[in-house]
Amino acid sequence: MKLSNYFLPVLKESPSEAEIVSHKLMLRSGMISQSSSGIYSWLPLGLKVLKKIENIVRDEQNKAGVNEILMPTIQPADLWKESGRYEDYGKEMLRINDRQEREMLYGPTNEEQITDIFRRNVKSYKELPMLLYHIQWKFRDELRPRFGVMRGREFLMKDAYSFDIDAASSEDTYNRFFICYLKTFARLGLKAIPMAADTGPIGGDLSHEFIIISNTGESDIYFDNNILNEGNKISDISYDDDLNPIVEKFKSYYSASDEKHDKAKFDEIVHKEKQMNSKGIEVGHIFHFGTKYSNSMKANVLDSDGKEKTVHMGSYGIGISRLVGAIIESSHDESGIIWPDAVSPFTLGVINLKPKDDEASSIANKVYNQIDDKSEVLFDDKNDNAGVKFSRMDLIGLPHQIIIGSKAVSDGLVEYKNRKSGETEFINLDKLGKFLEEMNV
RNA sequence: CGGGGCGUAGCGCAGUCUGGUAGCGCAUCUGGUUUGGGACCAGAGGGUCGCAAGUUCGAAUCUUGCCGCCCCGACCA
DSSP states (O other): OBGGGSOOOOOSSOOTTOOSHHHHHHHHTTSEEEEETTEEEEOHHHHHHHHHHHHHHHHHHHHTTOEEOOOOSEEEHHHHHHHTHHHHTGGGSEEEEOTTOOEEEEOSOOHHHHHHHHHHHOOBGGGOSEEEEEEEEEEOOOSSOBTGGGBOSEEEEEEEEEEESSHHHHHHHHHHHHHHHHHHHHHTTOOEEEEEOOOGGGOOSEEEEEEEEOTTOSEEEEEETTHHHHGGGGGGOOTTSOOHHHHHHHHHSOEEEGGGOOHHHHHHHSOGGGEEEEEEEEEEEEEEEETHHHHHTTOEEEOTTSOEEEOEEEEEEEEHHHHHHHHHHHSEETTEEOOOGGGOSSSEEEEESOTTOHHHHHHHHHHHHHHHTTSOEEEEOOOOOHHHHHHHHHHHTOSEEEEEOHHHHHHSEEEEEETTTOOEEEEEGGGHHHHHHHHTO
16 A cells, blocks of 8 residues: 555644543544544544454454354344343443334344344254354443543444353353453453453353553453463464363462452462552453343253253453554554554555655665565655654554665665664665565565 | 533644734645755645624623533443
């Protein structure tokens, strides 16, 4: 993509409505544009990141054996009356009447909808466990939206739902998602800590939040520092392995958000110097809630003994749009965003410092065309001053930059810059392809 | 929803107290000089001062009502 063709409205100063760094940087780098409180349009750069995250989440769900479906944003109120949540959910739920005065709602979550799909289509224990997910926009009419996309009213969420024949099987499924989540966040370049959590209005008896450390987070967290190292080998785990002992190992470490924090227990089982206390951002939440919905909505299957059984359910959320902000919170510096490779909107940026010099431009174009075949490249071909180009490229956070300047013409050298370390080195033009290949970009 | 703040050009702000018909920086456009870290010179365009009513000869400025946005708190992925 040539920058001269790209819609990238960057700002030198951040709009006053933004308070935290990720919100400021998202506005400054032209990723989003606010529509109303807690509701945003996604501009090209922001949309690209959103899709990258979405695709990693999707891929890991698929690998874990979860089926993707797509449920509507607008749901009939009747389903929610069946589960009893139409009354319970309160003003956070956006209620709408259609032209026939039928009561509808913009879905804040989909337990009722999915349970309805399940009970219409699944009748036998032989089809269990059944794992389904979708990635869809949700709406929760928050009292006070804030922090940009991290706490919006409209947000993109991956929500998965599981159906099992009994509690034991359902806990195995829960553990499967537990591992799936650790793998997902690791792939996104994040260190997510699983924490025992309250189940809240969704209900149930077993629940974990996945939290990344950040001083702008809304949760107060307490954990054993050793749990951070436990996640290092997570990518080596196969879904065919026995996952339960691995999950039990994670659960054996102390980790809790403030509402579950037990100071006496913390002091007892965690060495003083390993006791960590921090703020964190919740990026995922998994629940095992048994028969709460299947019971009220009569989601039953026939078991091997020919008798009807109420299925055991769980639900598993990842806040995809929130992750965009959360990743920036955990990966930026004073110049701007630093994207982890996996979610970067472009794999690398190419800067032509001499757009008016024919020879330099010819080299830059050649470089761009050569690597654009293999990776996604943003090519700064604009006629701006060097400083403008550098600071813009740093702001939008592409992790790898190729800079073409006077030495390209005189000595056949281009500069590679690592956004994160700031380190640079000159590369011979002939060896650039190989260099990038070795860097895996 | 309680408490607080703010709404003036795309962004950041001054002007409001003390009423006299709108200004600064950045951005944008034109011309020129620049070109390895947000460069310079000259010129230009862009605002029913959130909306409505009122007071007044006259309102960005005073009064009332409404709308929007942000912050703190309680609630949530």
